Amino acid sequence: MALSTPTEPESTSSASDAPLTRRQRRAAEAKASTELAHVRSTPRLATTRAARSASTRPATRTAPASAERMERTSRWKRWRSTLVMMIVVPGLCAAFALPGSFAAPSQAAALYAETDRTAGAQELSVSTEASIATVARDTYSATTQGELDAAAAEKAAAEAAKRARAAAENSTPSGTAAPAAPPTTPYSLSAVFNTAKQYIGTPYVYGGATPAGFDCSGFIMYVFGQYGISLPHGVSGQAAAGTRIPTSQAQPGDLVIMNGHDGFYAGNGMILDAPKPGGHVSIRPIWTSNYYIVRI
Template sequence: MALSGTPDSEENPANPNIGSTGTSSDVVTRRSLRPAATRSAQLSNRSHAAAVSPTASSSSPRSAAPKARKKKSGIINIAVMTLAVGLVGTMALPAYAFNPKSADSAQGASAAASLKKAHPQALAVSSEVAAASVTRDAVSATTEEELATRKAETARQQAAVQLASYAKAYSGPSVSDFLANPPYPSFSLAQVFSVAQKYIGTPYVYGGATPAGFDCSGYVMFVYAQFGISMPHSSTAQGNMGTRISIKDAVPGDLVIMPGHDGFYAGNGNIMDAPKPGGYVSIRPIWTSNYYIVRIGI
């Protein structure tokens, strides 16, 4: 029989919680304490859950997730509805919103209404200004006849000036000198044309009949005087002196006669003449069909 108080004895089990004075009913093992601890923890958890308010319990992760999804879905729906309303409103804008003329008309009407409401304004004009008379300048028209007369007078004055300077510029023999003592007593059209060519470049002078200046008939008269042939100082009279011949029979030295003008035929449809004021003796094409040929000396 084992002694009382020895290890592993049924009377003295190996339990530090048992005193030497404890009875068998006071002995509690670790295994027996486990169920009691479990129930105590469960009761504590239930009491804590009951003490928590409903608001706190609703904010738990499981309950907050569905509510967050619902809130996000609601925001999206509101945004979609706002966009739809904006599109419908834009499409429903009245036509005048895009018509600048309508807007201008509306502004004009508003301005007119403002003017109607404004107080009338008065403008004072002095009696001197009101009584001033209006005068107009007298306008007179110049007739064509008056213009022609003025033009002729201007030409005459210019010719007189030129003739005065022309008379001083030449001191050689005159037409009358040549007729008294012709340098070319033998007459030929070829020689007439050759003498006439010497004066190419002589300036035109109205009434001129010397190398200082020629007009058309003065040129012809001066050349033919050197052959002892006296001619009037007029293109028409010179044309009446000679004999008309066919244009195809004309040779250089014959006379080309046209209304108010004449000169020497230069061959190939050309004329050698003193043309007009500002011009010079030259050879140029005949510019008109209204002419005829006259030969002198036959």
């Protein structure tokens, strides 16, 4: 059985076989050129779209910085702040201090004068003599206990001499001390020494030559004067008035001569003398080896 193939209508085949008009031909050419242009521009358009999509696509996020880098950055910020403070703060202090330091003396004086000036202020003036005396006093050293004791002894001796002079003046109208009774024995060293012992306890008076008060040479001069022997009132003169003898031959009544002091030799290395201010006539050991013996 033979199959029959359907055929198109005759109207269609006839229409396609008909020649195109000028208007249809132009429309067909325009359509073909449009399709060609579309085909040519398709790759470029795809590329442009891809580039546009790439540009508008958000950037890939980067991985966050490590903890060590962040810690290092934070530490540097702290050090930077500290350095800034160390540089800026001293600079500001110096800036405030410099104007006062470099101010002219006249300006500084004016500022101080205005600051110290107060209403109803009182003034206190100190004399130049007072300030000089204070400075001079500060240059002296402290007084020692020995100096205080010596001053007290001198004061006591002066008072004792004053009382002795008052007693002597009351006993004799002429104001001179009454001499001791003349010795009943002739002159000898032992007689002189016994007479000298009668005045033990008499106070020391500088320049004294009476029983009211003796100094060292005044005591010797007064005792020898009772035997009619006149001696000068002085250590060197009394030493020159006698004869120097060896110490081994010394007897009580001889003179013990020292540097600036003398007395009666009392035997056994002792001396009878008027010692110093505050003391009195007494017998005591010879305290030095620097002496010699003189016999009158």
